[in-house]
Amino acid sequence: MASFTPRSETEAADLLRACASRGETVELIGHGSKRGWGRAVVADHVVDMSALSGITLYEPDELVLSARAGTPMAEIERTLAEHDQSLAFEPMDTGPLFGREPGSGTLGGILLGNISGPRRIKAGAARDHVLGLKGVTGAGTPFKAGGRVVKNVTGYDLSRGIAGSWGTLALVTDITFKVLPRPQTASTLAVLGLPDAAAVEVLCSAMGSSWEVSGAAHIPAGTSALLPADFGLSGQSVALLRVEGFGPSVTYRTAKLIEGLGTSANITVIEEPRSTALWQHLRDALFFAGGETPLWRLSVTPTRAAEMVETIARSARVRHFYDWSGGLVWLEVLDDAADAQSGTIRAAVSAAGGHATLVRGAGRFPDIAAFQPQPPALAALAGRLKHSLDPGGILNPGRMT
Numbered sequence: 001m002a003s004f005t006p007r008s009e010t011e012a013a014d015l016l017r018a019c020a021s022r023g024e025t026v027e028l029i030g031h032g033s034k035r036g037w038g039r040a041v042v043a044d045h046v047v048d049m050s051a052l053s054g055i056t057l058y059e060p061d062e063l064v065l066s067a068r069a070g071t072p073m074a075e076i077e078r079t080l081a082e083h084d085q086s087l088a089f090e091p092m093d094t095g096p097l098f099g100r101e102p103g104s105g106t107l108g109g110i111l112l113g114n115i116s117g118p119r120r121i122k123a124g125a126a127r128d129h130v131l132g133l134k135g136v137t138g139a140g141t142p143f144k145a146g147g148r149v150v151k152n153v154t155g156y157d158l159s160r161g162i163a164g165s166w167g168t169l170a171l172v173t174d175i176t177f178k179v180l181p182r183p184q185t186a187s188t189l190a191v192l193g194l195p196d197a198a199a200v201e202v203l204c205s206a207m208g209s210s211w212e213v214s215g216a217a218h219i220p221a222g223t224s225a226l227l228p229a230d231f232g233l234s235g236q237s238v239a240l241l242r243v244e245g246f247g248p249s250v251t252y253r254t255a256k257l258i259e260g261l262g263t264s265a266n267i268t269v270i271e272e273p274r275s276t277a278l279w280q281h282l283r284d285a286l287f288f289a290g291g292e293t294p295l296w297r298l299s300v301t302p303t304r305a306a307e308m309v310e311t312i313a314r315s316a317r318v319r320h321f322y323d324w325s326g327g328l329v330w331l332e333v334l335d336d337a338a339d340a341q342s343g344t345i346r347a348a349v350s351a352a353g354g355h356a357t358l359v360r361g362a363g364r365f366p367d368i369a370a371f372q373p374q375p376p377a378l379a380a381l382a383g384r385l386k387h388s389l390d391p392g393g394i395l396n397p398g399r400m401t
Contacts, residue, residue: 005048009134009142009173012047016171016394017140019045025394028167030070030106033095034113038166038370039362041396049108052173055079057148064131064148066176069108076107080179088180089126090117090279096289097360108172114164117283118215118242121207121324123180127163134174135162138390148176161385167396169389183244187254188215188270188278191239191261196220197306199239200326202261204302206241207325209260211253215242216325217282223321226287231270231278242279282323285330294333294340294361300354302326308352316341342368371400 006012019026025043029035031050049070057066060083067076073091080086092115095104109115111133116125123129132146145158162169191202199218206213219227221237228234243253258267270278281287288295300308305326312318312331318341320331333341340361349356355372362370374382386393 001043001045003046003048005051007051009052009136012052012171012173013136013140013142015047015140016136016138020139020392020394023392023394025397028171028396030109031072031104033093033098033100033105034109034115036098036363037094037113037359038357039398039401041399043394043397047171049106049171049173053106056174057176060085060179063179064176065179066148066174067107068174069106069111069172071107072103073105073107073110074103081182084182085179086182087126087129087177088119088123089129090119090123090283091115091126092117093284096284096286097295099290102284107175107177111163111175112165112167112172118217118279118323121216121327122212122214125163127160129177130159130163131176131178133159133162133172133176135170135172137170138392138395143170146176166399168399169386169395171395183214184246185250185272186214186242186244186275186279187250187272188275189241189243189254189257189261190233190268190270191241192233192236192266192268194218194237194239195306196237196309196322199237200302200306200322202239203241203322203325206257206260209257211243211257212245213241213257214244215240215279215282216323218322218326219282220321223287223319227281231274231281232268240278240282242275282321285321287319287321288330288332288360291332292361294337294365295359296329296331296333296340296345297357297359298329298331298345298349298354299327299356300329300349300352304352304354305329308348308354311348311351312341312345315344339368340365346372369401 004015006015026045026047027041027043028047052068053070055067091110093102096102110126114126134144136142203216207216218239224233224238225235243250302325317335318331320329322329346356358370
């Protein structure tokens, strides 16, 4: 196996064109922080994108930033913070889940995984914030999609199609995102002692209110025991509601949420900087950092989430928490099951109308699909897009199986 490190789009195009002509497959990596997510790629060559790095355009007044795909997220976040701006979809740092140092991810990895954090329920996903990109097809042909302004797309939005493709459609070299002002402050309501179903009901009610909640999560007692002691929540089930914005507005909306919850609720308010630290812990799923146990990411209608987890827990020993008002469940399998409890989990998720991804541990279970199998119509559409952009099937083969 050979490793290549292209330093320009031209070098990347020449490399893929040569590989395609010989029928040789390639694995695309940035800094490797998401390499353990899903199925491992078995390819003839590795293409290291880390040399394609650096911010190429940043116009704070226009709320737009462009950078090469291999640019470290730490550099992106540091630059935006200097102007009190951020990527509003709150991208997750996946490195600690796989035993890597924090801050090792790249901008390209965030887009190709369509990876978003707790604020997705308010701000949308990574794909909703990408304005355009440049890349190279699996045949070695450079292309451009979108641009550097919000209203630039006619026809098929290829930038969004590539988001979440995990490098199986194209080698991305440059990306443009819209950015937004960073909230001035934040406050988190912690409602203690609720069982899962009641907690999710509280989260959904708050999200449906007028008080612009930007984070809604629930941590059962067994999982909150893993929280650092600094948060003062260890060992208690806790439903969390985050309110962000200007100071007076946050104070007013927080008070209104407390009023709506009623005097019988056991509530504590977490102020900055602990509020931000707590949501970063949730964003990066640090409860499960550095382990080797199978870790699932389940997406489901929030009102079905607690019932789904209860069904799974009757047959498997698990640890979990809810994000996105219950629409996202991180679930760790603690028992030594031969199939990572795939049959039990996928049956429960299917019954709830959702889908499941085996984030960590797929390499130990070669007979399990790491990503949710697509319905026939959607699989056919994805197949046509794959054939159009990577006709030889040379890019990250096996990654999404």
